[in-house]
Amino acid sequence: MRVFHSSYSGHHAPRTFVAIGQIVECPEQPRRAEILATAARDAGHRIIEATQHGLEPVRRVHDSGYLEFLETAYAAWMAMPNPGNEVIPNVHPGRNMNAFPIATVARAGHYQADTSCPIGPGSWQGIQASADVAVSAAQALVDSIGARDASAFAYALCRPPGHHAFADQAGGFCFLNNSAIAAQVFRDEGADRVAILDVDVHHGNGTQGIFYQRADVLTLSLHGDPTAYYPYFAGYAGETGYEAGEGFNLNLPLAERTGDDVYMETLDYAIARIVTYRPDVVVVALGLDASKDDPLAFLSITTDGFRRIGRKIGAMAFAILLVQEGGYISKSLGNNLTAFLNGFEEAK
Numbered sequence: 001m002r003v004f005h006s007s008y009s010g011h012h013a014p015r016t017f018v019a020i021g022q023i024v025e026c027p028e029q030p031r032r033a034e035i036l037a038t039a040a041r042d043a044g045h046r047i048i049e050a051t052q053h054g055l056e057p058v059r060r061v062h063d064s065g066y067l068e069f070l071e072t073a074y075a076a077w078m079a080m081p082n083p084g085n086e087v088i089p090n091v092h093p094g095r096n097m098n099a100f101p102i103a104t105v106a107r108a109g110h111y112q113a114d115t116s117c118p119i120g121p122g123s124w125q126g127i128q129a130s131a132d133v134a135v136s137a138a139q140a141l142v143d144s145i146g147a148r149d150a151s152a153f154a155y156a157l158c159r160p161p162g163h164h165a166f167a168d169q170a171g172g173f174c175f176l177n178n179s180a181i182a183a184q185v186f187r188d189e190g191a192d193r194v195a196i197l198d199v200d201v202h203h204g205n206g207t208q209g210i211f212y213q214r215a216d217v218l219t220l221s222l223h224g225d226p227t228a229y230y231p232y233f234a235g236y237a238g239e240t241g242y243e244a245g246e247g248f249n250l251n252l253p254l255a256e257r258t259g260d261d262v263y264m265e266t267l268d269y270a271i272a273r274i275v276t277y278r279p280d281v282v283v284v285a286l287g288l289d290a291s292k293d294d295p296l297a298f299l300s301i302t303t304d305g306f307r308r309i310g311r312k313i314g315a316m317a318f319a320i321l322l323v324q325e326g327g328y329i330s331k332s333l334g335n336n337l338t339a340f341l342n343g344f345e346e347a348k
């Protein structure tokens with residue numbers, strides 16, 4: 001497996017996170033990427049440093065005002081009297097008021113959906129590096145668009161993750177939607193249809209939002225039931241797309257503590273939908289936080305379960321780009337990645 005990563009992604013090092021009213025250490029740490037890269041390297045996979053691609057591919061998906069906010073927010077924050085050491089909003093627009101704000105605190109509330117996407121001094125550099133990883137890995141596959149052979153695949157070890165990021169909003173540890181950016185690269189490089197299969201334990205709400213009115217990118221997500229789990233306000237089975245995108249979004253919410261066997265049946269259903277769609281490329285939003293050992297655990301997938309997930313995905317006869325999403329530090333994080341990659345390559 002070609003594993004793309006960036007040695008700059010660690011510049012984004014968020015410190016705090018509010019969970020049920022408590023200020024706790026943010027679990028989306030640079031060490032996640034180190035654990036994943038070490039596990040991949042030790043398992044014999046080839047690590048490749050990403051190249052820089054600038055903001056052009058990012059602008060194909062994201063709003064320019066939002067990008068300007070991400071770039072300038074930290075300096076603006078530190079220019080306020082008595083700022084905290086990270087940009088974290090404490091006021092948000094909502095159902096009853098949503099005027100576009102000027103004040104720095106209010107702009108943070110406008111562009112950051114929750115408290116779990118703090119912006120620190122190195123964040124913008126690290127966030128861009130994560131998108132560069134996705135674009136570099138996608139570029140490595142553009143000659144394989146439409147391929148039905150078994151050799152067209154790569155893994156983008158992105159960090160921070162991206163699937164909760166909308167075109168103009170951060171949230172849930174995510175800022176730039178790496179999977180969406182990669183999918184758009186494939187469209188721009190000649191793919192007629194791209195499917196994004198999201199196996200992160202959280203619903204890929206940002207990805208769904210970006211492509212909700214489009215038929216050229218099929219979005220599918222297996223995730224913990226949002227009636228009881230983040231992101232709560234999206235991820236329901238009734239969300240099937242809008243206008244031109246109607247029928248091109250598939251949500252498969254799963255009950256708490258769902259284990260390997262039910263997960264595999266649900267994954268088979270999603271894969272059958274992908275096969276009928278006949279995409280030129282499949283992007284897999286590869287969260288590993290469905291693990292029973294994850295600190296944010298909701299589902300109960302074992303390490304062997306990740307191998308089985310890898311096998312099923314690897315058996316699809318499409319060009320496949322794997323994009324790292326969530327998956328937090330636990331005793332099995334590295335093993336879950338290598339189990340997935342082993343299963344994937346076994347099927348190839």
Ligand SMILES: [Zn+2]
Nearest residue numbers: 200202289326
């Ligand atoms: Zn997640």
